Amino acid sequence: MTVPVTIPYVRYSSHGAHWFIARALRALLESSGLSKADLDGLCLSSFTLAPDTAVGVTQHLGLSLRWLDHIPLGGASAIVALRRALRAVQSGDAAVVACVGADTHRADSFRETLRSFSQFVQDAVYPYGAGGPNAIFAMLTAHYMRTFGARREDFGKLCIAQRENAVRFPHALLRKTLTMEEYLSARVIAEPLRLYDCVMPCAGAEAFLVMSPRRAADLGLPFARVLGTLERHNAFPDDPVQTRGGWALDREALFAQAGVRHGDVDFVQTYDDYPVMSAVQMEDLGFCAKGEAAQFIREHTFTFDGTFPMNTSGGQLSAGQAGAAGGYLGLTEAIRQLTGTALGAQVPQARVGLVSGFGMVNYDRGLCCGAAILAGSHA
């Protein structure tokens, strides 16, 4: 993995998703020294591309490719894109794959995405006023707090630490220090969630290239290696309410594949659509036992220089959620950390990082879970 690219986020944009995809691709080429003809694979994720799909983008942007994928898995898209691209390069189906998450955000586009999100949402969620994930994650958060004894202050600590990281990250939309008082007293969105528990939808793009280590070395590009990955969809379907995700099923295989232990991980980029999900990922990825994330949060610090550096560019809660780019944020940041090219704060001696993805509230829970363990080229 190489050439992490961020197209700066804006709250609203009059441009279409293609505009952000084009800018990401151009930045990938300029930063890598490759020409458009060198790019033979594309893996694309976008909520706002309709009525087009990835193949429409090939004509729109004049790309002639021999490998193409379109991954509509929301916040898990980036990890899954990475997995697909790795196999394509390993098998020789493509030599250089651009993985791009890009979305625009127009005045009504978020609402349109929500109301037509899925058949189950249309029939059994949207009619209840609970359009969008806020209401679902409010109910999951309330249930988690009651079941495991987590407090608002525990989630606040994560949000505040991420904001500290964001203060140093030039692309974050929210870069003003957040106090616990501001966090606790912010306006209510859906009880118990308040403003700073919820991501800000925006427009933007994140992207990276997947190629063989040899090709990256030949091009003189600093790169990160992929040690292991996992992907799981609709885990634990009989749980009446979500308290865990697919990471819990596959984390042992992930760490075994990567050949590292939890203590080797220098930073974690969770999928932080809501802070409760960061807590769930800490547990399900094995950094603490189920139900013990609140205690783990009380015992650790989460800034880039903390005991458990997490979401070191601010996460989506501070950077903003540019649609499908949201799942890419952790991966581009991880590549930068592992290649010593952080745009914001650098985690000291970062050798191994874990990135997690989570997506698609098709009905009452997030269905898609992914994770990847990455290392610097010399680790």
Place this chain on the structure above:
Amino acid sequence: MRDHPSHSDSPSGRVPALPPAARSPLGLELTAAAVRGRFELQVCADCKAVQYPPREACHRCLSSRLAWAPQPDGGELISETTLHRSQEEYFQERVPWRVGLVRLDCGPTAIVHVHGAVPSAPCRVRIAVRIDESGQAVLVALAAAGETA
């Protein structure tokens, strides 16, 4: 500003906001039973699993033989939220608005409107199917006998 801005004789001539009316063809069958006064969900003819939200095939055994049948109205309110914001104008005009997650005694988990008399989650509730202002069926959690806020 009036207390009930959705009432249809608005002197301003403004069209009143309605709750979201769109349903899939299967979703409309919940309404079809509700207008006959019945709370029905799909049941698998092969493995008896109850389905919700409505499906084309059984989530347990993949059988396509699903039939709508009356269901017991009991359930457990597992969690809830009070919305203070909504993407939809109808609800924006009515917040704060209680919504809950109910594990139905017949199996599935349902997202429901929560009546004001229902105690805080967790608690037992009774599920009623109602026709909303858009003419579509919605599930409402009511206080179970002996449990009121």
